[in-house]
Amino acid sequence: MSREALLIRTLVELADNLVDDFDVIDVLTVLSDRCVEVLDVDSAGVMLAAPGGELQVVASSSDAMRGLELFELQANEGPCVDCFVSGEPIVNLELTAVDERWPRFARRAVADGFRSVHALPMRLRGTTVGALNMFRTSLGSLREDDVIVAQALADVATIAIIQHQSAVGAAVLNAQLSEALNSRIIIEQAKGMVSEASGLDMDRSFQRIRSHARNHNLRLTELARGIAEGSTSIVGLDPLPRSHPVRSTSPHLRPGDGSTPA
Amino acid sequence: MTVHDDRMALILSRLAPHDADGTGTLRLCELAAETTGVSGASIILLSDELAHGSLCTTDGVAAYLDDLQFTLGQGPAIDAHAGGRPVLEPELAAPAVARWPALATSALRAGVRALFAFPVRIGAVKLGALTLHRDSPGALNDLQHADALAIAVVATRAILAMQADAPPGSVSVELEEGANFHFVVHQAAGMVSIQLGIGVTEALVRLRGHAFLLDRTIDDVSRDVVDRRIRLEGPEPA
Numbered sequence: 001m002s003r004e005a006l007l008i009r010t011l012v013e014l015a016d017n018l019v020d021d022f023d024v025i026d027v028l029t030v031l032s033d034r035c036v037e038v039l040d041v042d043s044a045g046v047m048l049a050a051p052g053g054e055l056q057v058v059a060s061s062s063d064a065m066r067g068l069e070l071f072e073l074q075a076n077e078g079p080c081v082d083c084f085v086s087g088e089p090i091v092n093l094e095l096t097a098v099d100e101r102w103p104r105f106a107r108r109a110v111a112d113g114f115r116s117v118h119a120l121p122m123r124l125r126g127t128t129v130g131a132l133n134m135f136r137t138s139l140g141s142l143r144e145d146d147v148i149v150a151q152a153l154a155d156v157a158t159i160a161i162i163q164h165q166s167a168v169g170a171a172v173l174n175a176q177l178s179e180a181l182n183s184r185i186i187i188e189q190a191k192g193m194v195s196e197a198s199g200l201d202m203d204r205s206f207q208r209i210r211s212h213a214r215n216h217n218l219r220l221t222e223l224a225r226g227i228a229e230g231s232t233s234i235v236g237l238d239p240l241p242r243s244h245p246v247r248s249t250s251p252h253l254r255p256g257d258g259s260t261p262a
Numbered sequence: 263m264t265v266h267d268d269r270m271a272l273i274l275s276r277l278a279p280h281d282a283d284g285t286g287t288l289r290l291c292e293l294a295a296e297t298t299g300v301s302g303a304s305i306i307l308l309s310d311e312l313a314h315g316s317l318c319t320t321d322g323v324a325a326y327l328d329d330l331q332f333t334l335g336q337g338p339a340i341d342a343h344a345g346g347r348p349v350l351e352p353e354l355a356a357p358a359v360a361r362w363p364a365l366a367t368s369a370l371r372a373g374v375r376a377l378f379a380f381p382v383r384i385g386a387v388k389l390g391a392l393t394l395h396r397d398s399p400g401a402l403n404d405l406q407h408a409d410a411l412a413i414a415v416v417a418t419r420a421i422l423a424m425q426a427d428a429p430p431g432s433v434s435v436e437l438e439e440g441a442n443f444h445f446v447v448h449q450a451a452g453m454v455s456i457q458l459g460i461g462v463t464e465a466l467v468r469l470r471g472h473a474f475l476l477d478r479t480i481d482d483v484s485r486d487v488v489d490r491r492i493r494l495e496g497p498e499p500a
Contacts, residue, residue: 167385170422174387177425180433181313188445189462192452202449228462
């Protein structure tokens, strides 16, 4: 397969993940594997920031790479760490056993057979989510267009990850909203049933349901569902005490409109 | 994509001055109608189960269209929400496919000649739909279409942002007060279910049928039921 064809296939693979069956590990494994296939590098790996902000090794094209990246995180020094913190690329850095910038990392990397290193930020609109690390076992520089290609691949993977994160957040919020609305509706239905069966107005019907739930240690939504589905008898609900109506404790209850905040 | 982003920036900048006084979201429908140059707009929140709420409407016709969709359980917003794609009816009087016969008759009588609905969604997460209506037939041009899509995206963010502050298990106060979730209809359905000895789902269907036959909104009929001015009794109304 030609380099161009491989690149296009990689972009399609990464973009495919934008839609369904999204798996962050899959996306980043594709990214690191293809970097090795398409570019003049020997190993590639991706570190991603966890929700707390600390970097984690997520994908590596080889075990040697994975070991080195874990070491980098433990030592808290190295190209990926610096690139993530600064958000700036580190390109064509020669590794020697004696290195002032990253003394421990460089010694270990050279011992593992690596000679030069590149780290590209994974960032979108000011947010850096991680970094792409690439290592070569021989000296010599990455061509400028290789750097551009690598950054493009990292950018596509970054977009996929950020879209996934926002979609997950949206799904949680939307599920919560749907659930809250649906339980509200069931409570309104139960209020209507109690109101018709017992001649109370909507507010008093709600108070009756709620006080029964409290007396019997039931969840309000579950009791309302039982009433609405006919499995809980309305006649069997505790009557409201006449002289001491249950006071609303909800700040949002508007007695006039008979609606019930959940 | 670039056009989309440019228009989005424009829409956000027009909305921004209103965000400060808390009316930003309610302005979304007006902005949708102004930006796309149609007669009116509404944003409906929908869930796969029961919930159906109007977030905003520009005018009486838009509110009537929302009521019709809720009363009939059919319409462009419901289809756009379910299908996850825009639903366009540029010739309501002579549609290529007759999709919502009952809704079309009532909408035409109210002066609506074209209807366009756009899902309010992010990825697979579906929140509802933006509906545009116009008093003259004809398709939206590309820019109008792009603007409608951009406003649907802004609406998605606005709704999620409003719900983000709500405690688990509740609807945010902003949504609660800004949107109409037709709670009175569900109260009425509960009452009708006791009156007729039927389930609440069937009671809702009966309320819908009753409202449609009398050419009233389901909210109005439900208010009468809850206030005990009418009872639904016996067989289907003739």
